[in-house]
Amino acid sequence: MLNILLLGVGQCGNRILDSINREAFGGGVVSKYYGKQKFVSNVQTMAINTAVNDLKELRFTKSRDRIHVPYLHGVGANRNVGKDCFENNKELLLRAIEERGDFDVAFVIASASGGTGSSFTPPLIEAMKERYNYNVYGIVVLPFREEGSIYLQNSIFCLKDLMAGSGDGTIIADNEFLKNLGKDIQAAYDGINQTIAQRFLFLLKALDSEMMMVTDLGDFKTVMASGSKLATIGYGEASNNLTIKSTIKQSVSHGGLLFQLDPYKEATRAMMIIEGDKKYLNVNDITTEVDRLSSDIGHVFKGVLLRDGVMPRVLTVLSIGASVELDKLFDIGVQAIGKEQVKKEQIAMQNQSISDKLEGLQPLY
Amino acid sequence: MRKIWIILLVLLMFSGVASAKVEYFYMENNTGLNFMNGYYLIEVIDIKKADFFAIVNLTSDGQSNRYHIRSESSSISTYPWNRINDINASFFTDNSFRMGIDYPDNWSAPVKYTISSATGTKSDSSKVPIIVVTKSVEETDINVGDIIEIKIKTTNTGNETASGVTLTEYMPEGFIRATGSRFPPVVKEKLEPGESDEIYYALEAVKAGTFTIEPTKIEYGTGRKESNSITITVSREVKEKSQLVTEIFIDDNDVMTGDLINMVVKIINNGNASAESVLIEGSVPKGLELEEGDLRQLYKKIESGEYESYSVILKAVDGGNYTVRLKTSYNDDTVGFATSSETISVTKKEKNPVDYWYIILPITGLIVGVVLFTMNRHKEYRY
Ligand SMILES: Nc1nc2c(ncn2[C@@H]2O[C@H](COP(=O)(O)OP(=O)(O)OP(=O)(O)O)[C@@H](O)[C@H]2O)c(=O)[nH]1
Numbered sequence: 077m078l079n080i081l082l083l084g085v086g087q088c089g090n091r092i093l094d095s096i097n098r099e100a101f102g103g104g105v106v107s108k109y110y111g112k113q114k115f116v117s118n119v120q121t122m123a124i125n126t127a128v129n130d131l132k133e134l135r136f137t138k139s140r141d142r143i144h145v146p147y148l149h150g151v152g153a154n155r156n157v158g159k160d161c162f163e164n165n166k167e168l169l170l171r172a173i174e175e176r177g178d179f180d181v182a183f184v185i186a187s188a189s190g191g192t193g194s195s196f197t198p199p200l201i202e203a204m205k206e207r208y209n210y211n212v213y214g215i216v217v218l219p220f221r222e223e224g225s226i227y228l229q230n231s232i233f234c235l236k237d238l239m240a241g242s243g244d245g246t247i248i249a250d251n252e253f254l255k256n257l258g259k260d261i262q263a264a265y266d267g268i269n270q271t272i273a274q275r276f277l278f279l280l281k282a283l284d285s286e287m288m289m290v291t292d293l294g295d296f297k298t299v300m301a302s303g304s305k306l307a308t309i310g311y312g313e314a315s316n317n318l319t320i321k322s323t324i325k326q327s328v329s330h331g332g333l334l335f336q337l338d339p340y341k342e343a344t345r346a347m348m349i350i351e352g353d354k355k356y357l358n359v360n361d362i363t364t365e366v367d368r369l370s371s372d373i374g375h376v377f378k379g380v381l382l383r384d385g386v387m388p389r390v391l392t393v394l395s396i397g398a399s400v401e402l403d404k405l406f407d408i409g410v411q412a413i414g415k416e417q418v419k420k421e422q423i424a425m426q427n428q429s430i431s432d433k434l435e436g437l438q439p440l441y
Numbered sequence: 442m443r444k445i446w447i448i449l450l451v452l453l454m455f456s457g458v459a460s461a462k463v464e465y466f467y468m469e470n471n472t473g474l475n476f477m478n479g480y481y482l483i484e485v486i487d488i489k490k491a492d493f494f495a496i497v498n499l500t501s502d503g504q505s506n507r508y509h510i511r512s513e514s515s516s517i518s519t520y521p522w523n524r525i526n527d528i529n530a531s532f533f534t535d536n537s538f539r540m541g542i543d544y545p546d547n548w549s550a551p552v553k554y555t556i557s558s559a560t561g562t563k564s565d566s567s568k569v570p571i572i573v574v575t576k577s578v579e580e581t582d583i584n585v586g587d588i589i590e591i592k593i594k595t596t597n598t599g600n601e602t603a604s605g606v607t608l609t610e611y612m613p614e615g616f617i618r619a620t621g622s623r624f625p626p627v628v629k630e631k632l633e634p635g636e637s638d639e640i641y642y643a644l645e646a647v648k649a650g651t652f653t654i655e656p657t658k659i660e661y662g663t664g665r666k667e668s669n670s671i672t673i674t675v676s677r678e679v680k681e682k683s684q685l686v687t688e689i690f691i692d693d694n695d696v697m698t699g700d701l702i703n704m705v706v707k708i709i710n711n712g713n714a715s716a717e718s719v720l721i722e723g724s725v726p727k728g729l730e731l732e733e734g735d736l737r738q739l740y741k742k743i744e745s746g747e748y749e750s751y752s753v754i755l756k757a758v759d760g761g762n763y764t765v766r767l768k769t770s771y772n773d774d775t776v777g778f779a780t781s782s783e784t785i786s787v788t789k790k791e792k793n794p795v796d797y798w799y800i801i802l803p804i805t806g807l808i809v810g811v812v813l814f815t816m817n818r819h820k821e822y823r824y
């Protein structure tokens with residue numbers, strides 16, 4: 077049994093963590109009152125935030141698992157303020173983590189675009205890697221593109237920090253790409269969080285299970301470390317008419333991914349976990365599909381979890397190489413910085429011209 | 442955080458005005474969208490993935506014009522192409538992209554088609570897949586709230602495997618997806634010669650009227666086929682129906698063991714048709730005994746507005762609270778409904794309530810335990 081640590085940082089990270097806790101209870105609104113969480117592994121969760129109100133919002137995360145970093149009202153989407161705040165509270169956080177014992181693997185969940193999550197996550201992963209010798213992965217959410225220039229800037233710097241840092245890799249999910257999961261923003265958040273939670277639980281289960289063909293933490297590590305150190309997850313579920321072949325395809329298709337990616341061209345490594353009843357899992361079909369993918373992207377690790385009476389589900393972890401969508405994100409991020417720059421200069425000019433005009437004048441009464 | 446919400450809200454409000462009807466279509470090279478039987482056509486000419494734009498040809502009123510479209514919406518101002526408000530392109534791959542179109546509310550959904558390039562040049566037509574697609578339902582005359590199951594059957598009558606088979610199905614007006622059913626349906630991707638595939642999906646009628654379920658479109662390679670369409674008539678009112686109500690009257694509901702209770706059962710037809718094969722069934726709760734009569738009764742027919750009644754006599758034999766439950770079923774409600782009498786409380790003559798403590802004590806203990814557990818859980822999660 078693995079010991080797994082999940083940290084959710086900032087509002088987005090907190091809420092996804094809460095979603096994971098909820099799904100582990102089975103998903104019901106009052107499930108926490110009677111249920112027991114069905115993690116396969118020994119899982120410890122911690123929600124970290126500077127904003128106490130965000131912590132209060134959580135429903136399925138124990139109060140002793142909520143850690144408030146005192147800093148007035150959050151760091152207001154400013155990553156520099158956030159990084160300072162992290163440095164000042166680093167020991168407090170690491171102590172809280174150590175109190176939970178030793179782990180085999182840790183995940184840090186946050187949005188790339190806000191303040192707290194975006195600025196804490198890279199140095200937190202750095203600090204954990206320095207002190208502990210388990211693998212630490214990020215799970216990072218990209219913003220809706222219309223959320224404005226500050227969020228876009230934050231995102232690309234956060235990604236850059238993560239790609240350059242010593243973390244073991246980061247899974248990305250893109251709000252923009254997934255926005256169809258809800259009619260309005262709140263519903264989209266809930267839908268996205270639930271989707272991420274369900275897939276993540278599937279992944280955890282797979283990492284801690286005996287499989288027919290083996291994939292394990294080691295394979296996961298290899299996949300996550302390759303390419304740009306960014307990865308995403310795809311998922312497919314068989315229903316009435318879907319064969320295992322199409323289910324695998326679905327898991328690497330537009331509808332199954334968490335991020336806009338053409339796996340056959342843009343992925344560099346993959347790990348595929350297939351679960352289901354033996355009678356639905358035709359080994360030849362699986363091999364054909366996996367081979368198709370591996371002939372395009374190199375190696376694909378695969379694992380099969382046999383479950384009696386269960387329709388096939390497929391989860392694919394894809395490491396991202398050169399990606400059109402990432403390029404685009406960095407481009408608009410850079411544009412956003414330009415816009416902010418122009419705005420700053422205009423304000424400076426206006427201030428200058430005001431003080432020029434008033435030069436030598438005094439109010440008269 | 443608050444500020445951001447406000448900005449988002451404002452953004453949403455503005456985008457709501459401008460693009461309430463934006464719909465997205467995944468387009469490949471040499472495909473087009475046909476609005477309102479040719480009233481307006483959009484055809485994809487070229488996809489420039491590297492530069493993030495696509496070239497489309499807009500045709501309306503017999504006039505055509507080329508436009509370069511990108512991820513920012515370009516609004517179209519020249520007549521007649523300005524019959525659509527806005528068009529944009531995003532999510533490029535080598536041979537496809539997502540096209541967003543803001544078109545007038547009163548247009549129906551467009552039909553996607555493949556632009557026929559000079560065909561007939563291929564001479565090796567001896568081996569071709571030919572797909573035949575049909576669509577059927579069991580009932581075309583239904584009521585609001587009814588669920589219909591639509592069957593789509595595709596058969597490859599050609600002599601070559603059809604691969605890359607895709608299916609397009611539009612949600613007809615007046616219906617929603619029935620819970621538990623998959624929509625849009627997914628077709629088998631590959632059909633061998635002679636092979637056929639049947640897929641089903643279910644819709645629920647939500648509106649009265651006559652509605653058309655558009656033809657199913659099947660594409661495979663360069664081939665395209667359409668099924669028949671189906672017209673469904675949905676009526677608002679349920680037909681003439683009988684509606685029974687069963688009432689139970691008791692002359693005394695607070696008795697001592699040994700007492701007799703008179704019970705009268707009345708079955709009234711409030712519907713506008715006669716009820717047939719009316720069956721009333723029930724069993725006497727333990728603690729009571731049937732002294733006279735039969736709870737089970739059968740009536741061939743109860744006319745609309747009429748009623749039937751019967752009576753039985755029960756005897757209280759054991760202390761406790763009891764209700765008599767009867768089930769009434771008939772031709773218009775074969776599942777039946779339940780009716781309960783008011784509670785009859787029977788007091789044991791000689792024994793006093795203290796004798797029941799052996800039941801009350803453990804139950805109270807159990808309840809207290811559950812409450813304490815829940816409170817403890819609540820405390821664990823309160824912040
Ligand atoms: N998927 C998802 N995204 C969210 C959620 N809440 C916020 N976001 C996204 O996260 C970004 C904002 O980051 P937050 O996590 O709210 O910010 P924070 O880390 O709390 O930082 P500060 O509040 O600035 O200190 C935006 O891009 C939002 O779209 C959520 O519940 N689900």
Ligand SMILES: [Mg+2]
Nearest residue numbers: 087127130150
């Ligand atoms: Mg916050």
